[in-house]
Amino acid sequence: MEIIRTKDEMRAVSAKLRSEGRTLGLVPTMGYLHKGHVSLIKSSKKECDTTAVSIFVNPIQFGPSEDFNNYPRDTQRDTEIASKEKVDFVFIPEAKEMYNENHLSYVRVEKMDNVMCGKFRGNHFRGVCTVVLKLFNIIKPDYAFFGEKDFQQLVIIKKMVKDLDVNVKIIGCETIREPDGLAMSSRNKYLSEKERKNAVILHNTILFAEEEIKKRYKDPEEIKKECLKILNLSEFIKKVDYFDLRDPETLEELKSTRSSPCNALIAAAVYIGTTRLIDNKVVLL
């Protein structure tokens, strides 16, 4: 496994692969790899001749009051995991390698980046889109693999790729969960033992919403209200940023559970103590 730290080196490696006619899959990550990332790597290895993992905690997708400085980092452990999974290349650039001193260019997927997490995390998706496009331009993968846990991110990146004619196939991969149902996330590390035990309420409330949608007689607003009630009753949930029922493609609000087809994205962001967790589920009816 080759560890690459500069854009030039990464470009050269990618050009060589292309000249040999070998396909390249990219798993873009912020490091602190867990089983969710490993499943993305396995998907890439199944689909592509070679697999690259990028590890970059992207400063421009964090708000000023967010956890950029505290975001968990362990590059040695990450490279060991990647190596064990037989990843071919790990791209680990420094922030100053990725961004010049006077970076001014940004990509936005308007409207979609203003709802759900975008409503609470200012320029978050602008930062995500910008770094993902940069990584695509540097690494030039044929495929890129993203977890469905960050569902809004996945939808926005698919839309960016379509709108801007980016020649990368975006593959969404199933959320990997702990035995109790909690979605894997690098941020789970922040949870105290008690919080960890109770964090599954997020997933369970989403499953409750799924059952209510499947009955197809309640309005989305009513289901939403019931779910907010459940979440707000828990002493471990300090704040609910949102609990939304939306169209899984356009991210527009779900108008009815009675229409056919009824495709619903159930998505939520809550604070367990001071830790912000997100989760979602797509229901296709």
Added chain:
Amino acid sequence: MEIIRTKDEMRAVSAKLRSEGRTLGLVPTMGYLHKGHVSLIKSSKKECDTTAVSIFVNPIQFGPSEDFNNYPRDTQRDTEIASKEKVDFVFIPEAKEMYNENHLSYVRVEKMDNVMCGKFRGNHFRGVCTVVLKLFNIIKPDYAFFGEKDFQQLVIIKKMVKDLDVNVKIIGCETIREPDGLAMSSRNKYLSEKERKNAVILHNTILFAEEEIKKRYKDPEEIKKECLKILNLSEFIKKVDYFDLRDPETLEELKSTRSSPCNALIAAAVYIGTTRLIDNKVVLL
């Protein structure tokens, strides 16, 4: 010369060239080709194995009160000119081929797109950056050629390419002028005979500013004031959008003509009757 109307066809042609190891130069235009475009084509043919010209009047770079509908179009004449110049490919997509129904993704080069023409033409440079990035993603040229007449556009595109790690070399080419000094522009067609005769005042005022800068004792503000006075005295100039002295790389306002080095971009936009014309000159001292 091959005329290409779809993205897929364009991608296939470009992929074939790459597989043959042949370099591709792109001259992006909005059509209605004049000697300025021809000089860009000649630069591309000198530098690259093959040359593509794109012809696309990009709706998203025009404001609602601007001349999108009236912008001069003559595809037959354009393709004849391109063919005579031995262009290899002309890419002429329809608007609905370029943009899907619900296009939401945009690229901005912030700060730089708010000054000069950006101050008067709302989302103009957002539209320019977005279409140029799309054209680059579809055509994948090695080089792209832009006229210095649209100097702000050139600076912004260079900055976008740098910031977003786009692998295209941007070449700025000298402004081509009519015998009296008026910069070539498709919009010159709008001018009445009398307006055309008097339009050169824009270029001449910029040359006057150049001389004043070279003396290196007046403040930029003073030179600017004198130039605005000259322009406003002409009965043919209906309005001056701006007459600016700026740094040619950062587009920041020039602070002094005494500093060393003193690199100045003199740039202006004026209305001759109802026709908006721009021109500029870079002075390196």
